[in-house]
Every structure is written in C-alpha cells, then in structure tokens.
Amino acid sequence: LSAHLGRCFPDYLCxxxxxxxxxxxxxxxxxxxxTGTVLFEITKPPTPGNGQTQKCDPNAGRFVRYQFTPAFLxxxxxxxxxxxxxxxxPINNFRMIERHYxxxxxxxxxxxxxxxxxxxxxxxCEHIYEFPTxxxxxxxxxxxxxxxxxxDSFYFVxxxxxMHNKADYSYSGGP
Amino acid sequence: xxMEISGVSRTHVSILPAADIKATLKPEAERPRCASTPCSPIxxxxxxxxxxxxxxxxxxxxxxxxxxxxxxxxxSEGNPEKVHVSEPVSSSIKSTVPKSVDLGIHRxxxxxxxxxxxxxxxxxxxxxxxxxxxxxxxxxxxxxSLAHSESGRGLHAPxxxxxxxxxxxxxxxxxxxxLDKISIKESSDTEVLQYQLQHLTLRGERxxxxxxx
Numbered sequence: 001l002s003a004h005l006g007r008c009f010p011d012y013l014c015x016x017x018x019x020x021x022x023x024x025x026x027x028x029x030x031x032x033x034x035t036g037t038v039l040f041e042i043t044k045p046p047t048p049g050n051g052q053t054q055k056c057d058p059n060a061g062r063f064v065r066y067q068f069t070p071a072f073l074x075x076x077x078x079x080x081x082x083x084x085x086x087x088x089x090p091i092n093n094f095r096m097i098e099r100h101y102x103x104x105x106x107x108x109x110x111x112x113x114x115x116x117x118x119x120x121x122x123x124x125c126e127h128i129y130e131f132p133t134x135x136x137x138x139x140x141x142x143x144x145x146x147x148x149x150x151x152d153s154f155y156f157v158x159x160x161x162x163m164h165n166k167a168d169y170s171y172s173g174g175p
Numbered sequence: 176x177x178m179e180i181s182g183v184s185r186t187h188v189s190i191l192p193a194a195d196i197k198a199t200l201k202p203e204a205e206r207p208r209c210a211s212t213p214c215s216p217i218x219x220x221x222x223x224x225x226x227x228x229x230x231x232x233x234x235x236x237x238x239x240x241x242x243x244x245x246x247x248x249x250x251s252e253g254n255p256e257k258v259h260v261s262e263p264v265s266s267s268i269k270s271t272v273p274k275s276v277d278l279g280i281h282r283x284x285x286x287x288x289x290x291x292x293x294x295x296x297x298x299x300x301x302x303x304x305x306x307x308x309x310x311x312x313x314x315x316x317x318x319x320s321l322a323h324s325e326s327g328r329g330l331h332a333p334x335x336x337x338x339x340x341x342x343x344x345x346x347x348x349x350x351x352x353x354l355d356k357i358s359i360k361e362s363s364d365t366e367v368l369q370y371q372l373q374h375l376t377l378r379g380e381r382x383x384x385x386x387x388x
C-alpha cells in the first residue's frame with residue numbers, strides 16, 4: 001500500500017457492490033467562494049434500486065473527466081455542494097477523503113465529514129476546498145500535461161470504505 | 176416513508192428517459208448576452224447526467240467514464256485507415272484508442288463557435304463591479320499562451336488506467352488504508368517516512384515530527 005501513497009491509485013479499492021448503503025449522488029455544484037460564481041452544476045436521476053447492474057463497465061460510472069481553463073488554477077476557495085440519497089438504513093459517520101495528485105506528487109488531501117444521514121433521505125451538503133498554493137512552474141506543468149492531474153475520492157461509513165470514485169483534470173481548456 | 180433531511184418528502188426528479196439520452200451535447204436556446212450575463216449557460220446531457228450550468232471561463236468540458244468507453248469502442252470499430260496516432264503514448268498504459276480521437280469531452284466551444292460568440296476564457300471576471308484580489312502576475316500571459324497551444328492536445332488523452340482495468344477489488348477499512356493518519360503517524364518504515372516528510376509543506380496538514388535517536 002505504501003508504494004501507492006505517492007500517486008493516484010491505478011485501480012479501484014472497492015467494487016461498486018460495496019456501496020451497501022445505496023448512497024447515490026444526484027446533484028453536484030461547484031462555485032467560487034470569493035465571488036459566489038457558480039462554475040458548474042449537474043444533476044442525474046436516481047439510480048434504480050432494483051439491483052440492475054450497468055451493461056457497460058461497472059467502473060465507468062464512477063469516473064469523470066473535467067476540462068478546466070487555466071483560470072481555474074487561480075481560484076483559492078471552491079465550494080462543492082453535493083446532494084445524495086441513501087438507502088433504508090441509517091448512516092453513521094459518513095466521511096470522504098479526497099486526494100489530488102499531479103503525476104506522482106500529492107497536491108492536497110481533503111477530509112470532509114457528512115455526518116449522520118437518516119434512512120431513505122435526500123441530503124445536501126457543501127464543503128469548501130481550499131486550493132493549495134501552486135508555483136508558476138507547477139501550474140505550467142499541469143496545463144501542459146492534461147489529465148495527469150488526478151484524484152481519488154474515498155467514501156467511508158463507520159470507517160469502512162464503501163465507495164471509491166476517481167477523476168482526472170485538464171487545465172488547458174480553451175476555445 | 177421517504178423523507179428529505181429537512182422533513183420535506185422526497186419528490187421524484189424526472190430528468191430524461193433513458194431512451195432519449197443522447198451521447199452528444201444538446202444545448203438549449205441561448206439567452207441574449209448582455210453585461211449582466213457574460214457567460215451563456217451551457218446545458219445538455221451527458222450519459223444520463225443533465226448539465227445545468229457550466230461557466231466557460233473556468234470549465235469547458237465534462238464527460239464520464241461511460242462516455243469515454245463508448246467513444247473508445249466506437250472508434251476502435253471504425254475504419255482504422257482513417258485513424259492515426261498524432262503523438263507517442265507517454266505512459267505505459269496500453270490503450271486501444273488512437274491519440275487523435277476526440278474522447279467525448281462535451282465542450283462549450285462547440286456551441287460558442289457555432290454561434291460566432293466572442294469568447295475570452297482566460298480573464299477572471301470581476302464580480303459586483305469589484306476586481307478580484309489577486310492581480311495577474313507577469314506569468315499569466317505565458318500560462319494563457321500555453322493553454323492556447325495545448326487546448327487541442329487536451330482532447331487526445333488516453334483512457335485512464337482505472338477504466339482499462341476490469342478486475343474486482345476488495346473493500347478496505349479506513350484503519351487499513353490509513354489515509355487520515357498519514358501526515359501524523361510516526362513510522363519506522365523508510366519509504367513511508369520519506370513520503371510523510373515530503374508533504375510537510377502542504378497547507379493545512381499537521382506538522383510531522385520524529386524523534387531522532
């Protein structure tokens with residue numbers, strides 16, 4: 001495990017079936033905290049609860065790719081609002097640890113608590129990402145090498161990993 | 176009974192029937208631009224997701240793993256003579272997707288170009304008439320030029336390794352992963368210690384101390 005601590009995990013650490021609490025993200029929004037500008041907002045219908053599995057790769061549903069512009073790297077604080085539903089059991093100590101990497105360097109680790117969630121509830125929570133200070137050289141490298149900035153998002157309930165999402169990022173977005 | 180956390184009953188959110196979900200971005204009619212709406216909202220659907228807003232000053236593309244795999248499959252079945260590799264693969268990841276393939280990033284630029292829109296992605300817009308606190312540095316122009324030259328290359332990225340691997344994984348516990356204690360736990364393992372020392376300067380991280388013997 002220690003060999004992977006310096007970079008994004010190449011694979012998922014749990015299967016989609018480990019999400020026994022049926023946590024389902026239905027809405028996501030990010031905004032610049034300094035201006036309040038909403039940068040991105042997305043929603044999706046709740047996943048059917050009849051146990052149907054996706055026809056495509058099960059990991060495909062837990063990966064996203066963003067194409068940001070260089071201006072995004074100038075932001076200092078971004079608020080991320082997530083809306084999610086949970087299954088019919090109460091959830092104690094719901095927590096997310098998210099780690100952002102550029103190549104084999106950890107940029108920053110974030111640790112957010114969602115707390116307790118009532119059974120069969122829809123919940124909304126906003127967390128504030130305080131961006132790490134990046135050198136001009138680092139920003140240049142991140143722009144020059146799209147999708148080599150990556151993240152792992154680990155979700156825990158009572159300290160047990162139940163979900164693992166991944167993303168990668170480009171900062172060379174333009175017209 | 177299904178309840179929201181605030182006590183309001185959960186209502187079914189009807190987005191789009193699965194049969195109507197297209198892989199391509201379907202923009203809504205744009206509102207006329209004016210000083211109060213410098214960025215027309217980007218709306219569309221991506222693999223079941225509905226994009227409600229995308230500020231093109233900061234974000235010009237979003238896609239999902241499903242979309243990437245669909246396009247990779249589509250292009251791998253396409254005419255191979257028409258596909259070429261525009262640059263060498265820089266990683267050891269094997270991918271069946273040619274580097275020159277557009278990997279499904281739904282970009283606002285497709286809409287904006289069609290509309291002949293004036294587009295300035297790199298300026299940080301002022302809000303409420305006040306300037307942002309951070310003044311642009313002398314290197315900002317250089318960073319913009321880098322982005323301009325690299326924007327096309329950004330679409331030609333290989334599939335991420337996590338989508339190419341299909342094996343299952345066993346769930347772990349937080350204690351086993353030790354993710355929340357990495358910065359403070361003392362360890363005699365040299366590799367772990369080096370990693371911890373390397374990240375002492377991360378903002379907000381606790382300072383790691385080690386008693387030298």
